[in-house]
Amino acid sequence: xxxxxxxxxxxLAFPQPxxxxxxxxxxxHSMMRALDQVDDLKTHLPFLGNMVETDFxxxxxxxIEDSMSTVEEVTTDLVGYLQGMTIFGHPRTQQNVVAPTTIxxxxxxxxxxxHNPNLAWDEFSRLVALAEVEVIGMTSQLIGYQPEQASGxxxxxxxxxxxxxxxxxxxxxxxxxxQHGIPDxxxxxxxxxxxxxxxxxxxxxxxxxxxLITIPTTVENEIDLEILEQELRHALTDGKKIAAIIxxxxxxxxxxxxxxxxxxxxxxxxxxxxxxDYHPHIHADAVIGWAWSVFNHYDFESNxxxxxxxxxxxxxxxxxxxxxxxxxxxxxxxxxxxxxxxYISSLVLVKDKNDLDRLKRxxxxxxxLYHFGQYKPGMYTLETSRSGTGPLAALANLKLFGxxxxxxxxxxxxxxxxxLREHLEGHEGTTVLxxxxxxxxxxxxAYPVGVDTFEIKRQEFEDDAFKDSLLAHNSYNxxxxxxxxxxxxxxxxxxxxxxDCYRHTSYGEPIVALKSFILSPFVDEEDVETVVEKxxxxxxxxx
Ligand SMILES: *Cc1c(COP(=O)(O)O)cnc(C)c1O
Numbered sequence: 423x424x425x426x427x428x429x430x431x432x433x434l435a436f437p438q439p440x441x442x443x444x445x446x447x448x449x450x451h452s453m454m455r456a457l458d459q460v461d462d463l464k465t466h467l468p469f470l471g472n473m474v475e476t477d478f479x480x481x482x483x484x485x486i487e488d489s490m491s492t493v494e495e496v497t498t499d500l501v502g503y504l505q506g507m508t509i510f511g512h513p514r515t516q517q518n519v520v521a522p523t524t525i526x527x528x529x530x531x532x533x534x535x536x537h538n539p540n541l542a543w544d545e546f547s548r549l550v551a552l553a554e555v556e557v558i559g560m561t562s563q564l565i566g567y568q569p570e571q572a573s574g575x576x577x578x579x580x581x582x583x584x585x586x587x588x589x590x591x592x593x594x595x596x597x598x599x600x601q602h603g604i605p606d607x608x609x610x611x612x613x614x615x616x617x618x619x620x621x622x623x624x625x626x627x628x629x630x631x632x633x634l635i636t637i638p639t640t641v642e643n644e645i646d647l648e649i650l651e652q653e654l655r656h657a658l659t660d661g662k663k664i665a666a667i668i669x670x671x672x673x674x675x676x677x678x679x680x681x682x683x684x685x686x687x688x689x690x691x692x693x694x695x696x697x698x699d700y701h702p703h704i705h706a707d708a709v710i711g712w713a714w715s716v717f718n719h720y721d722f723e724s725n726x727x728x729x730x731x732x733x734x735x736x737x738x739x740x741x742x743x744x745x746x747x748x749x750x751x752x753x754x755x756x757x758x759x760x761x762x763x764x765y766i767s768s769l770v771l772v773k774d775k776n777d778l779d780r781l782k783r784x785x786x787x788x789x790x791l792y793h794f795g796q797y798k799p800g801m802y803t804l805e806t807s808r809s810g811t812g813p814l815a816a817l818a819n820l821k822l823f824g825x826x827x828x829x830x831x832x833x834x835x836x837x838x839x840x841x842l843r844e845h846l847e848g849h850e851g852t853t854v855l856x857x858x859x860x861x862x863x864x865x866x867x868a869y870p871v872g873v874d875t876f877e878i879k880r881q882e883f884e885d886d887a888f889k890d891s892l893l894a895h896n897s898y899n900x901x902x903x904x905x906x907x908x909x910x911x912x913x914x915x916x917x918x919x920x921x922d923c924y925r926h927t928s929y930g931e932p933i934v935a936l937k938s939f940i941l942s943p944f945v946d947e948e949d950v951e952t953v954v955e956k957x958x959x960x961x962x963x964x965x
Contacts (some may be wrong), residue, residue: 428490431490431492432490434448434493435493437449437536452493452494452497455494455497456497456500456501459497459498459501460501460504463501463504463505464509466913467514467911467913468508468509468512468513468514468515468910468916468917469506469507469508469509469512470504470505470506470507470509471504471505471506472505472506473505473506473911474505474506508520508917509522510522510941510942511942511943511944512942512944513916513942513944513945513946513949514910514915514916514917514949514952515916515917515942516916516917516918516919516938516939516940516942516945516949516953517917517918517919517937517939518919518939519674519710519759519863519939519941520941521758521759521760521761521762521763521941522762522941522942522943522944523762523763523764523815524762524763524818524819524822526818526819526821526822527757527762527763527764527767527815527816527818527819527822528764528815529818530763530811530814530815530816530817530818531763531764531811531814531815533810533814534550534809534810534811534813534814534815535811538810539551539809539810540807540808540809540810541554541576541799541800541808541809541810541813542791542798542799542800542803542805542806542807542808543791543792543795543797543798543799543800544795544796544797544798545794545795547810550810550813550814551797552797553810553813553814553817554575554576554799554810554813555797556817557576557769557813557816557817557820558572558573558574558575558769558771560820561574561712561755561769561771561820562574562771564712564715564716564718564825565708565712565715565747565748565753565771566715566718566745566747566748567748567771567773571773571774571775572771572772572773572774572775573771573772573775573777573778574769574770574771574772575769575770575778575799575802575803576767576768576769576808576812576813576816577768577769577770577803577804577805577808578766578768578804578805579756579765579766579768580617580619580707580709580754580756580759580768581617581619581622581623582768582770582804583707583709583752583753583754583755583756583768583769583770584617584619584620584623584668584705584707584754585619585623585626585627585804586752586770586772586778586781586804587666587668587703587705587707587751587752587754587770588610588623588624588627588629588665588666588668588703588705589627589781589804590703590751590752590772590777590778590780590781591610591664591665591666591702591703591705591751592604592608592627592629592665592666593780593781594665594700594701594702594703594777594780595608595663595664595665595700595702595703596608596663596665597780600781603628604627604628604629605663606630607661607662607663608629608633608662608663608664608665609629609633609634609635609657609662609663609664609665610623610624610629610633610634610635610664610665610666610667610668611634611635611637611650611653611654611664611666611667611668612634612635612636612637612667612668612670613636613637613638613639613644613645613646613669613670613673613678613680614636614637614638614639615639615643615644615645615670615673615675615676615678615925616636616645616668616670616673616707617670617673617674617707617709619707620634620668621634629665635653635657637649637650637653639673639678639925641858641925642678642858642859643673643675643676643677643678643856643858643859643925644678644679644680644681645669645670645680645681645685647681647684647685647688650667650685650688651688654667654688654692654702655692658692658696658698663700664702664703665702665703666702666703666704666705667685667689667702667703667704667705668705668706668707669682669685669704669705669706669707669750670706670707671706671707671708671710671711671712671743671744671747672708672710672711672740672859672861673859674710675863675865675921675924675937676855676856676859676861676863676865676924677710677711677740677856677859677860677861677862677863678856678859679711679740679743679744679859680706680743681743681746682704682706682743682746682747682749682750683746683749685704685750686704686746686749686750689701689702689704701751703751703752703777704749704750704751704752705750705751705752705753705754706747706750706752706753706754707754708744708747708753708754708755709754709755709756709759709768710756710759710760710861711740711743711744711760711861712744712747712753712754712755712756712760713760713761713828713832714737714740714741714744714832715744715745715747716825716828716829716832717737717738717740717741717744717829717832718741718744718745720737720741720829722734722737722738727826727829727830727833729833729836729837730837730840732837732840732844733833733836733837733840735860736836736839736840736860737832737833737836737860739860740836740860740861748773750773751772751773751774751777752770752771752772752773752777753770753771754768754769754770755768755769755770755771756768757769757812757815757816757819758815759941760832760941761816761819761820762819762831763812763815763816763818763819764811764815766809766811766812767811767812767813767815767816768812769812769816778802779802781802781803782801782802783801783802788800788801831943832862834943835862835940835941835942835943835945836860836861836862838862838940838945838946838947838949838950839861839862839863839864839938839940841947841950842864842938842940842950842953842954843857843864845950845951845953845954846864846866846954849954849958850875851868851869851870851871851873851875851957851958851961852866852867852868852869852875852954852957852958853866853867853869853875853879854866855867855879855924855933855935856924862939862940862941863937863938863939863940864937864938864940865921865924865935865936865937866935866936866937866938867879867895867899867933867934867935867936868898868899868902868936868957868958868960868961869895869898870895870898870961870964870965871961871962871965873895878891878895882895882927882933883925883927883928883933884927884928885929886927886928886929889927889929889931892927892931892933893931895934896932896933896934897934898964899920899934899935899936900920900934901960901964902936902957902960902961902964903918903919903920903936905956905959905960905963905964906918906936906953906956906957906960909956909959910956914956915952915953915955915956916949916952916953916956918936918937918938918953919936919937919938919939920934920935920936920937921934921935921937922934936957938950938953
């Protein structure tokens with residue numbers, strides 16, 4: 423076969439550049455075939471098809487085929503890779519902060535993939551660049567930034583959003599670090615419930631993880647403000663430069679929300695007192711919590727959407743912290759978590775657009791780009807090519823839901839979470855650990871028949887005489903988890919999760935907890951009741 427024959431087949435595998443109605447239908451049909459085959463993998467269970475053993479050693483030895491396959495063959499092959507995938511939208515999945523994705527957000531991803539805009543420059547992305555700016559405008563105003571003064575950029579994940587925050591902070595504390603490198607007296611602060619990406623970032627940026635100062639949290643999983651102040655003073659007295667204070671709203675495991683108002687006031691006091699020539703940058707890692715800002719102007723008193731009183735309290739409880747997001751210098755937002763889009767859709771917002779300019783390269787460093795046009799984020803982004811998928815997916819959902827839809831979906835999953843807690847609190851064998859945190863994640867522990875769960879929690883967490891008991895109950899909860907999930911595998915019950923270390927006890931031992939993370943709008947009352955039933959059943963089983 424000459425290459426020309428092969429080329430004919432290759433051309434058929436692309437959408438046609440000029441409309442060809444027969445081929446256009448073939449394209450749509452190919453998509454539909456893929457989706458049909460995925461639907462065939464659905465059963466009543468919360469995962470697709472069968473659980474297949476994975477053999478990574480063999481996978482490594484895979485080689486490329488000699489000749490071409492067809493679109494149909496490749497489709498069937500690819501669909502096969504979805505075998506065993508969790509259906510994150512399934513009401514019987516309460517495992518982790520992985521969102522089910524809406525149809526419009528997938529269409530956003532598809533459209534951006536179809537014509538491949540590159541957000542480095544509006545020359546390469548046209549109105550898709552405008553879409554990015556519209557999303558920046560909408561979310562800025564949701565959290566309370568002034569849209570004229572604010573700016574932002576989509577980046578490679580929640581980790582990327584915090585990376586931008588810290589990077590801008592370095593340039594404020596030590597201007598010119600981009601050229602000269604980072605001095606060795608730079609420190610960053612985060613709470614011990616903050617995300618491990620802070621360690622990643624300080625490591626990769628060359629600050630060094632040794633210079634990441636981790637502040638303990640209160641029992642509410644919030645950064646301990648007294649210790650934070652002590653440590654900030656300590657660092658400044660030692661002549662250190664503070665590149666950033668990373669606040670977390672909410673924490674991944676427990677939805678703890680740091681107090682931004684107090685942190686900002688603390689910073690201002692220290693700037694005056696130590697006569698600093700820069701304002702230490704405060705970044706809010708709100709990749710999960712940002713979505714609650716749709717309740718900033720909700721009338722909790724008249725409660726027009728009709729949430730239960732417990733839900734209203736939980737929403738208001740989260741809002742009292744989330745509504746301060748506008749006080750800080752930058753905020754990380756993941757649409758792929760509480761915004762129900764596919765990965766990756768992460769946005770870092772900055773309160774003052776000049777902060778992003780601190781990261782700008784000179785025109786001479788990029789001679790082949792950015793000669794004209796109005797929008798050139800590629801001049802300061804870490805990425806060169808940047809996909810349009812994230813912004814279009816985010817825009818799709820913001821338009822789909824509107825503020826009211828966002829309130830309804832978040833309100834519902836918070837309502838289901840509160841219902842779960844109500845049930846867990848209604849049994850003597852189970853106890854909720856993160857009662858003071860009002861998100862959609864519940865950490866709880868079960869105790870064997872005969873244990874006084876009213877006393878035991880405090881004893882095990884605070885008194886090292888109870889260490890053996892704590893450790894025994896750590897294993898006990900692991901076993902409960904194994905039982906509940908093996909039942910779920912068989913179609914009886916709900917998949918939940920665990921954490922090996924919800925917090926440390928006062929004497930330094932990890933507390934294992936069972937975890938329910940509700941993110942599916944399909945979860946309903948019976949599904950949360952089932953969680954409790956299955957845990958109690960496991961308890962009976964092990965007695
Ligand atoms: C998930 C998460 C991150 C990391 O975000 P990615 O989008 O996974 O990179 C950072 N911080 C918090 C609090 C998170 O929950």
